[in-house]
Amino acid sequence: MRVARLDIVGVVTLGMITALGGGILRDVLLGALPPATFSDWRYLLVATAGGLLAFALSRQLERVSLSITVFDALGLGLFAVTGATRALDLGAGAGQAVLLGGITAVGGGTLRDVLVRRIPSVLSSELYAVPALLGALVVVVADRLGSTAITWSLAGAALAFTVRMLGVGFRLNAPSPPGRRGTGD
Amino acid sequence: MRVARLDIVGVVTLGMITALGGGILRDVLLGALPPATFSDWRYLLVATAGGLLAFALSRQLERVSLSITVFDALGLGLFAVTGATRALDLGAGAGQAVLLGGITAVGGGTLRDVLVRRIPSVLSSELYAVPALLGALVVVVADRLGSTAITWSLAGAALAFTVRMLGVGFRLNAPSPPGRRGTGD
Amino acid sequence: MRVARLDIVGVVTLGMITALGGGILRDVLLGALPPATFSDWRYLLVATAGGLLAFALSRQLERVSLSITVFDALGLGLFAVTGATRALDLGAGAGQAVLLGGITAVGGGTLRDVLVRRIPSVLSSELYAVPALLGALVVVVADRLGSTAITWSLAGAALAFTVRMLGVGFRLNAPSPPGRRGTGD
Numbered sequence: 001m002r003v004a005r006l007d008i009v010g011v012v013t014l015g016m017i018t019a020l021g022g023g024i025l026r027d028v029l030l031g032a033l034p035p036a037t038f039s040d041w042r043y044l045l046v047a048t049a050g051g052l053l054a055f056a057l058s059r060q061l062e063r064v065s066l067s068i069t070v071f072d073a074l075g076l077g078l079f080a081v082t083g084a085t086r087a088l089d090l091g092a093g094a095g096q097a098v099l100l101g102g103i104t105a106v107g108g109g110t111l112r113d114v115l116v117r118r119i120p121s122v123l124s125s126e127l128y129a130v131p132a133l134l135g136a137l138v139v140v141v142a143d144r145l146g147s148t149a150i151t152w153s154l155a156g157a158a159l160a161f162t163v164r165m166l167g168v169g170f171r172l173n174a175p176s177p178p179g180r181r182g183t184g185d
Numbered sequence: 186m187r188v189a190r191l192d193i194v195g196v197v198t199l200g201m202i203t204a205l206g207g208g209i210l211r212d213v214l215l216g217a218l219p220p221a222t223f224s225d226w227r228y229l230l231v232a233t234a235g236g237l238l239a240f241a242l243s244r245q246l247e248r249v250s251l252s253i254t255v256f257d258a259l260g261l262g263l264f265a266v267t268g269a270t271r272a273l274d275l276g277a278g279a280g281q282a283v284l285l286g287g288i289t290a291v292g293g294g295t296l297r298d299v300l301v302r303r304i305p306s307v308l309s310s311e312l313y314a315v316p317a318l319l320g321a322l323v324v325v326v327a328d329r330l331g332s333t334a335i336t337w338s339l340a341g342a343a344l345a346f347t348v349r350m351l352g353v354g355f356r357l358n359a360p361s362p363p364g365r366r367g368t369g370d
Numbered sequence: 371m372r373v374a375r376l377d378i379v380g381v382v383t384l385g386m387i388t389a390l391g392g393g394i395l396r397d398v399l400l401g402a403l404p405p406a407t408f409s410d411w412r413y414l415l416v417a418t419a420g421g422l423l424a425f426a427l428s429r430q431l432e433r434v435s436l437s438i439t440v441f442d443a444l445g446l447g448l449f450a451v452t453g454a455t456r457a458l459d460l461g462a463g464a465g466q467a468v469l470l471g472g473i474t475a476v477g478g479g480t481l482r483d484v485l486v487r488r489i490p491s492v493l494s495s496e497l498y499a500v501p502a503l504l505g506a507l508v509v510v511v512a513d514r515l516g517s518t519a520i521t522w523s524l525a526g527a528a529l530a531f532t533v534r535m536l537g538v539g540f541r542l543n544a545p546s547p548p549g550r551r552g553t554g555d
Contacts, residue, residue, distance in 0.1 A: 009500060010493035024399070029209070031218025033401025034462075041465050092219075095226050110300075115480075115490055120300055123195035130194060214394070216403025277404075280411050295485075305485055308380035315379060 008055050014112050015051025016044070022107030026083050026100050030090050072109075073164040076128070077135050077157035080105040084136035085153065094140050101136025102129055105160070127167030135160030193240050199297050200236025201229070207292030211268050211285050215275050257294075258349040261313070262320050262342035265290040269321035270338065279325050286321025287314055290345070312352030320345030378425050384482050385421025386414070392477030396453050396470050400460050442479075443534040446498070447505050447527035450475040454506035455523065464510050471506025472499055475530070497537030505530030 006014065020037040027035035037043040083104025087097040106122045106129055113120040121128045138156030142148070166172065191199065205222040212220035222228040268289025272282040291307045291314055298305040306313045323341030327333070351357065376384065390407040397405035407413040453474025457467040476492045476499055483490040491498045508526030512518070536542065 006493055009498075013492055013499065028213060028398060029219055029223050033218070033403070034399055038399050038466065039462075041463060044465060044469065092224075093226060095229060096219075096223065099229065114299060114484060115493060117302060117487060117489065119302065122198060123191055123300060128194075129198065213398060214404055214408050218403070277409075278411060280414060281408065284414065299484060302487060304487065307383060308376055308485060313379075314383065 008052075011055040012048060012051035014115065015054055016047040017115065018108040018112040019047040019050060020044075020108065021111040022079055022083065022104040022109075025107040025111075026086065026104045029100060029103065030087060030092060032086075032090055036086070069168055070165070073131075073161045073168070074157075076105045076132055076164055077160035079108075080132040080135035080160050081139045081153040081156040084139040084156075085148075088140065088143050094144060097140045097143075098133055098136045101139065102132040105132035105135070127163060127172050131160040131163035131167065134163055193237075196240040197233060197236035199300065200239055201232040202300065203293040203297045204232040204235060205229070205293065206296040207264055207268065207289040207294075210292040210296075211271065211289045214285060214288070215272060215277060217271075217275055221271070254353055255350070258316075258346045258353070259342075261290045261317055261349055262345035264293075265317040265320035265345050266324045266338040266341040269324040269341075270333075273325065273328050279329060282325045282328075283318055283321045286324065287317040290317035290320070312348060312357050316345040316348035316352065319348055378422075381425040382418060382421035384485065385424055386417040387485065388478040388482040389417040389420060390414075390478065391481040392449055392453065392474040392479075395477040395481075396456065396474045399470060399473070400457060400462060402456075402460055406456070439538055440535070443501075443531045443538070444527075446475045446502055446534055447530035449478075450502040450505035450530050451509045451523040451526040454509045454526075455518075458510065458513050464514060467510045467513075468503055468506045471509065472502040475502035475505070497533060497542050501530040501533035501537065504533055 020035075020043060023037035023043075024035040027033060027037070080101040084097045084101030086104075087100040092100060106120075110120040110122050135156040138159055139152055142152035142156075205220075205228060208222035208228075209220040212218060212222070265286040269282045269286030271289075272285040277285060291305075295305040295307050320341040323344055324337055327337035327341075390405075390413060393407035393413075394405040397403060397407070450471040454467045454471030456474075457470040462470060476490075480490040480492050505526040508529055509522055512522035512526075
């Protein structure tokens with residue numbers, strides 16, 4: 001399996017898709033078009049700058065995969081709560097808001113993985129969708145109880161971050177299908 | 186080629202994408218957002234339950250691939266006629282309605298195949314898109330002749346199911362490009 | 371890695387996705403749904419005819435990969451300027467219009483590459499996104515200077531075509547990340 005060899009355009013393109021893809025999927029599913037992350041130039045600027053930074057630091061980044069995991073987990077939590085909040089703002093139901101929080105959090109990384117031909121983390125990795133859904137759930141439950149305070153968003157993001165880091169640290173996985181665990185079966 | 190090893194979250198996620206993806210693509214193309222399959226909580230519940238059931242029965246399911254093929258062909262027919270019907274309801278032209286019936290039927294499975302890195306069935310398998318388009322065509326022709334009776338939907342779904350099962354049973358394929366059939370050519 | 375073996379349905383499906391996919395992505399991002407390329411039957415007809423032609427000529431096409439590259443570069447330029455023009459017509463900002471021109475130009479081919487499991491050209495190939503963005507930039511700058519003359523569209527498409535062909539001819543790539551160039555590093 002040949003690893004994708006990316007040039008600067010590829011790195012920036014992938015960076016933008018990773019950063020903006022989840023929010024775009026969320027806004028398409030909400031019918032809130034054009035997507036906020038696309039119609040606001042500042043989002044594009046930040047995503048492009050992030051991609052350029054990753055390009056410039058790529059040699060260093062390969063040596064600090066732990067910090068990448070930490071940043072990724074932070075993004076997972078923040079995207080989960082902002083996605084759920086935006087879904088609630090646009091009138092989505094509670095279940096949809098939780099799901100859209102999860103989609104916002106994992107969507108960009110899933111698109112990236114498809115483009116570079118990796119099995120998306122959401123399908124196979126240590127707890128990845130679960131912490132995102134938990135973080136979104138905190139925001140939705142608080143909203144249903146009448147509170148939209150920023151505290152709950154921070155709590156939701158922190159919960160998602162913590163569960164994700166525990167999943168990575170202890171190599172936790174959600175249960176696998178019965179009968180596929182053993183190699184001799 | 187490593188096969189994707191999915192945990193319960195991956196199985197349920199894939200199940201939901203397979204079940205709802207085609208309808209979501211159809212509604213995006215029709216501009217009917219948010220998609221019906223997403224804004225109605227019952228669709229999500231059925232798709233989640235189906236994914237959990239598939240997870241619980243995965244060991245058994247591996248031994249009964251014939252029944253999976255049968256259920257898949259049934260779904261192909263039902264999605265084709267419901268997709269075409271919804272397209273007509275929303276004012277799509279005859280050609281678009283046939284195509285949207287086909288997209289509804291094959292879209293979810295195509296998204297699933299992309300995520301687990303298989304060549305989508307619609308591109309390479311025994312008759313797959315053809316029966317879906319035929320099933321949708323029955324509904325659209327009946328509609329143009331003035332009848333929206335459920336009988337035509339059932340006839341369309343039955344036609345799609347039959348053609349698909351014949352394709353699987355006799356390993357039929359649509360014609361391949363000339364000059365690629367033989368290995369020595 | 372097994373190459374996808376496509377039948378006639380697969381070839382036509384891939385042809386339609388390649389031809390229409392970029393415009394559909396653009397219209398989804400602009401919220402202009404249903405997409406123009408989908409609601410207008412003539413687009414579908416041309417794309418289907420192109421797919422059938424490619425199927426009939428596939429043996430010959432394999433021997434003339436140069437002319438495919440030329441046609442692909444022509445399409446890249448035309449899609450870039452029409453994409454940017456449509457984005458401006460629908461009120462997109464200058465930055466968004468340039469980006470949407472690029473997405474229109476590379477989107478269809480990217481979807482095709484994902485479906486047949488190739489690393490998309492936009493990520494790894496000789497200059498591919500860059501000429502599309504340059505072509506779109508010409509149209510957007512002209513528009514901002516008050517001219518929507520067809521001349522500028524032709525100039526933009528010609529620029530994109532020329533840069534792309536130079537990229538292919540001289541195997542130019544955008545810069546790669548530092549530290550990944552050498553094999554021994």
